[in-house]
Amino acid sequence: MSVRNRRPMGTRDIVLIALFGAIIVALGLIPPVNIAIVPVPITLQTLGVMLAGAILGPIRGACACALVVLLTALGLPVLAGGRGGLGVFPGPTGGYLVGWIPGAFVTGFLVKTFAMRVKGRVPQLGAYFVSCVVGGLLVVYALGVPWTSVSTGLSMRKALVGALYFAVGDTLKAVVTAAIAYNVRRSYPIEPR
Amino acid sequence: MRMSLYVPGHSPLHRIAARWKLGALVLCGVGVFLTTSVLVLGPAAALAVVLLVSVRAPVEQLSRQLKGPLVILAVVVAVAALTQSVHSSLVVGLRLVVLLLASLSVTLTTRTSELQGVLEVVLRPLERVGLVNASAIALAVSLALRFIPEVFQQFQDIREAQAARGLRGSPLALVVPLVVRSLKSAEDIAAAIDARCYPPTRSGRAGDSDGGGPTDRHSGKVPG
Numbered sequence: 001m002s003v004r005n006r007r008p009m010g011t012r013d014i015v016l017i018a019l020f021g022a023i024i025v026a027l028g029l030i031p032p033v034n035i036a037i038v039p040v041p042i043t044l045q046t047l048g049v050m051l052a053g054a055i056l057g058p059i060r061g062a063c064a065c066a067l068v069v070l071l072t073a074l075g076l077p078v079l080a081g082g083r084g085g086l087g088v089f090p091g092p093t094g095g096y097l098v099g100w101i102p103g104a105f106v107t108g109f110l111v112k113t114f115a116m117r118v119k120g121r122v123p124q125l126g127a128y129f130v131s132c133v134v135g136g137l138l139v140v141y142a143l144g145v146p147w148t149s150v151s152t153g154l155s156m157r158k159a160l161v162g163a164l165y166f167a168v169g170d171t172l173k174a175v176v177t178a179a180i181a182y183n184v185r186r187s188y189p190i191e192p193r
Numbered sequence: 194m195r196m197s198l199y200v201p202g203h204s205p206l207h208r209i210a211a212r213w214k215l216g217a218l219v220l221c222g223v224g225v226f227l228t229t230s231v232l233v234l235g236p237a238a239a240l241a242v243v244l245l246v247s248v249r250a251p252v253e254q255l256s257r258q259l260k261g262p263l264v265i266l267a268v269v270v271a272v273a274a275l276t277q278s279v280h281s282s283l284v285v286g287l288r289l290v291v292l293l294l295a296s297l298s299v300t301l302t303t304r305t306s307e308l309q310g311v312l313e314v315v316l317r318p319l320e321r322v323g324l325v326n327a328s329a330i331a332l333a334v335s336l337a338l339r340f341i342p343e344v345f346q347q348f349q350d351i352r353e354a355q356a357a358r359g360l361r362g363s364p365l366a367l368v369v370p371l372v373v374r375s376l377k378s379a380e381d382i383a384a385a386i387d388a389r390c391y392p393p394t395r396s397g398r399a400g401d402s403d404g405g406g407p408t409d410r411h412s413g414k415v416p417g
Contacts, residue, residue, distance in 0.1 A: 009329060012383035018333045019375045019382075022340035026348055027368075044364065055372060067333055074308045074334070075198045075300040078341075082257055085198050085300030090222055090292035092265050150226075152269040153285040158276070180368050188373045 013060055013193070020056055020064035021071070024048035028080035045080045047173040047180075049100045050136035053107030054115075054128060054181035057193040061104035069097060095147020099140035107135025111181070121182075128178035136177070137170050198258070200250045200301045207248075211307035212314070214299045221295055225288045231280070234287035241294035248301050255297075262293050309334070332391070336382075347374060 028045040053061035068078055077084040079097070088094055110131035118127040141163050148159040201207075206214070225234065245255070266289050273282035309331070319325045351370050360366040 009326070010383070011386050012379060014329055014333050015336060015379045015383045015386065016376070018336035019340055019344070019379055021333070021337040022344040023371065023375060025337070025341050026344040029345055030348065044368075047364070047368070051368070051372065055376075063333075067337055070312075070330075070334065071337060074305050074312070075303060076305065076338075077198055081261060083261060085258065086218065086296035087258070087262070087293045087300065090296065091262050091289065092269065151289065153273060153277075153281060153288075154269060155276075158272060176364050176368075179365055180372065183365070183369045184372045184376070187369070188376050190376055 016056055016190075017060050017063045017067055020048070020052045020061070021067035024052065024064065024068050025071070025078040028078065044173070046100075046136060046140070046170060047177050049104050049140075050107050050132040050174060050177040051180060053104035053109075053135055054111045054132065054177060055184055055190070056108065057112050057191075058105045058108035059193045061108040062101050065100040065104045069101060072097065090151060092148045092151045093144070094151065096140055096144035098147070099143030102143070103135045103140040105135070106139045107131050110134055116185075125178055125182050128181050129174055132174035132177045132181075133171065136174055137167060141167070197305050198254070198300050199304050200248060200254070202249055202302070204247050204249060204302065206244065206298055206302040209302075211303045211311050214303060215308075215311055218296055218299050222292060225291050229281075229284050231283050231287065234284060234291065238287045238290045238294075241291045241298070244298045245294045245301075248298055250301050254301075258297055259293070262289075266290070266293075332386075344371070344375065347371060 024045060027048040030044060049065055052064040055061070056064060071078045072084045072088055073086060075085045079088065088097060111128060115124060115127035115131050118124045141160075145156065145159045145163050148154065148162065149156045152159070154162075221237075225237065228234065266286060269289070270282045270286040273285050313327055313331075316325055316327050316330070320327050348367070348371055351367055351374075355361070355363070355366045
């Protein structure tokens with residue numbers, strides 16, 4: 001198994017990475033949906049990040065996110081609301097963007113080594129959800145919060161409080177991502193990398 | 194959909210080579226964090242404003258890029274002023290203004306292809322030790338640019354189809370078919386690219402991706 005994973009990136013891997021990069025961008029293009037329970041408008045872009053890890057696996061998922069980060073740096077308006085360019089990186093939210101890369105990696109790693117081995121529908125959905133929360137929330141925030149703190153000079157605690165405001169929406173997105181990943185895996189399974 | 198934030202023009206910033214602009218931006222980024230003097234940061238912020246104005250970008254585009262960050266900036270400055278001191282809130286605010294405006298100026302005046310050129314130079318040492326493959330990255334970038342409108346179109350097709358079935362607004366009903374379609378089409382696209390022997394072994398520059406780009410020839414349409 002591990003020997004097969006050592007094979008170099010093929011054309012299909014590059015195409016999958018580019019496709020998921022495009023999906024992450026496209027999810028940012030659609031107007032924010034208001035989920036009824038919380039009054040926070042929610043863009044689906046971070047959903048795409050967790051999904052890239054959960055579907056493609058750690059390496060290709062992280063590459064897809066790195067591709068979106070690269071497109072942002074190249075001055076393309078690929079982030080939600082048509083934002084982009086180098087100005088995103090020094091800004092308060094730059095860490096969340098860069099955090100997508102390890103976030104997708106950890107999500108993919110957990111899905112591959114843990115969630116896919118869980119038996120039963122509900123336990124597996126739960127395992128997907130845990131993977132998404134650890135990768136898509138904990139890891140991303142672990143980079144995003146200190147970055148906000150450095151960028152703005154706010155204390156870590158205040159930056160964390162600001163982040164928690166978005167954590168509600170992100171948790172909901174983790175629920176949705178878990179359901180999507182579970183359904184996609186059942187209808188069109190591909191080997192995770 | 195306009196893909197690049199680049200604004201064509203002949204301002205002094207447009208004429209400077211991309212590598213100098215990026216180098217200066219990195220230095221500026223380090224510089225503003227080394228000082229806490231308002232006497233240095235104030236003029237720097239003024240200079241950044243002058244730079245951005247000299248680009249002569251359309252106001253509508255500027256406001257779209259700056260609206261979000263400026264709201265965050267205002268909140269941050271207000272919180273800093275209330276909880277710390279007026280001086281520290283000024284330092285934070287000016288720092289962010291310098292960084293945001295300077296990097297936006299560079300983004301607006303540099304073609305995507307020029308930035309890609311700089312990227313290639315930066316990646317070269319990493320490529321030599323076998324960590325990355327520059328032509329694979331160039332292929333991924335140009336493919337992604339080609340796929341974005343395609344994926345968005347598919348997304349809207351699926352949304353209409355699901356709305357007709359009364360599934361309006363269910364993210365599950367939207368994203369699952371989108372992802373499955375993409376995974377299926379990846380197979381065909383990869384076969385098409387391999388059949389055309391792309392990427393070539395060397396001189397695999399992706400070219401200018403501002404326009405249609407060479408990928409139109411190579412990848413064709415996403416089969417769906």
